[in-house]
Amino acid sequence: MASKSKRVIPGTTIFDGDMARKGYALNKMCYSFNSEENRQAFLADREGYCARFGLNAEQTKAVLDLSVLAMLAAGGNAYFIAKLGGIYKLDMQDVGAQQTGMTKAEFQAKLVAAGKN
Template sequence: MDYKPDIPGNTFFNGEMAAKGYNLNKMFHSLNSAAGREAFRADERAYCEQYRLTPEQTETVLNRDLIRMIELGGSIYYMAKFAGVLGLNVQDVGGLQTGRSTEEFQAYLDSQGRGKTHG
């Protein structure tokens, strides 16, 4: 079986990516706790160092560069906790990753819609 089929714009979060991104994802996972969120907010760079992120991974956190973050092993399930700390919802995150505003991203979702008679 082909373990990495080519789907444009898609990264398979597999063993290779999980190995690369372990510390990064572990840091995001720690944001489940209020104490973790508080420590992260107080000093993002120091918090990244505490979890031994690579300098490049740390930059993606500080710059909110989600696409590069995925390339460096970030998993969207744990990145969602980071997005939550930033006050972003999944439409904001979709927009950030696709070069759209949140409203443009919502319109893209709506363009594929079905079954709505109201909203």
């Protein structure tokens, strides 16, 4: 495939065709988490559940580590990763804090500060 030069926005991944292809299995697994039965099946055997959806080693490790940045790098889409986060009762400030290396309180303070500028 001819390589296209892509515009880089720091700290931002555009979920384009390349990422959608790379992350398909991971996102398909996360899509299954719209069902409570599937969420429970995942919790009962996390590694086996990843294998059932054909996740590769990088994706499986990212899921087991619950590392959002690693899931994004492995082709995960934010909306689908959020369904996995929901299983662990992580809200968007937990997820934001994890990705930016802040505490949740620091991340929330950053959001509040954005309204005062």
